Amino acid sequence: MPGVRRFQWTKTGVTSTLDTIAARRQTGGMTSKLDRQDRSEGDRARARAYHREFWPGIVAYAVVLTGVLLWGDLDGQSPWRFLWAVLPVIPALWIVRAVLRHVRRSDDYQRLLLLQGFGGGFAVAMIASVTLAFLEIAGLGLTGTGWLIYGAGMLGWIVTGAVAGRR
Amino acid sequence: MNNHLKALREDRGWTQGTLADRLGVSRQTVNALETGRYDPALPLAFRIARLFGQPIEAIFIPSEEPDAPARG
Numbered sequence: 001m002p003g004v005r006r007f008q009w010t011k012t013g014v015t016s017t018l019d020t021i022a023a024r025r026q027t028g029g030m031t032s033k034l035d036r037q038d039r040s041e042g043d044r045a046r047a048r049a050y051h052r053e054f055w056p057g058i059v060a061y062a063v064v065l066t067g068v069l070l071w072g073d074l075d076g077q078s079p080w081r082f083l084w085a086v087l088p089v090i091p092a093l094w095i096v097r098a099v100l101r102h103v104r105r106s107d108d109y110q111r112l113l114l115l116q117g118f119g120g121g122f123a124v125a126m127i128a129s130v131t132l133a134f135l136e137i138a139g140l141g142l143t144g145t146g147w148l149i150y151g152a153g154m155l156g157w158i159v160t161g162a163v164a165g166r167r
Numbered sequence: 168m169n170n171h172l173k174a175l176r177e178d179r180g181w182t183q184g185t186l187a188d189r190l191g192v193s194r195q196t197v198n199a200l201e202t203g204r205y206d207p208a209l210p211l212a213f214r215i216a217r218l219f220g221q222p223i224e225a226i227f228i229p230s231e232e233p234d235a236p237a238r239g
Binding site for chain 2: 038039040041042043046106107108109110112113165
């Protein structure tokens with residue numbers, strides 16, 4: 001290979017001689033362009049595919065949720081209100097599909113980061129649900145605990161994912 | 168685990184993004200590999216070795232010599 005001497009085995013392990021590269025670096029100028037943090041073509045393609053699948057799900061979810069809140073009459077008496085209440089599950093499943101396909105397109109390291117994010121979100125949601133359950137038993141009248149657990153889980157996912165990606 | 172990935176990449180005049188595309192991974196993964204935050208699984212290690220025409224052990228160096236397995 002040009003510019004790099006062959007690596008050699010020694011008794012204590014592999015030793016490398018990269019003098020040529022080091023010397024070339026010291027002369028300056030070479031690494032600045034190569035150290036760019038731009039996303040690769042593959043990164044862009046993966047991001048485009050993810051957005052193409054994720055955003056229609058989010059928009060559909062927002063539309064269905066708005067419809068449910070406007071016309072679902074969830075606190076009424078109609079038996080149809082139960083159907084209205086579970087209707088947002090359909091676009092939510094589309095979002096889950098988009099996320100799972102994104103995970104499948106990712107490489108091992110990115111999967112590790114995503115998994116850490118999911119794990120963090122799951123742990124926070126579990127802790128939040130148990131804590132809120134105990135608070136309810138203790139007599140603290142809470143409303144919308146499901147939304148609190150959802151918010152805590154999402155926050156845990158986002159924060160853990162961000163921390164894992166920065167390390 | 169330490170490695171010579173950055174030196175090999177720069178010697179070829181590739182950015183992290185270029186190397187990522189050649190390996191079929193993200194730029195973030197290449198960065199994690201170069202900074203030693205991530206040790207690749209064997210399939211990726213073999214792809215790297217093949218790409219640079221070097222044996223795996225010439226690119227990746229264990230931080231410490233692993234203990235010899237116990238005998239007997």
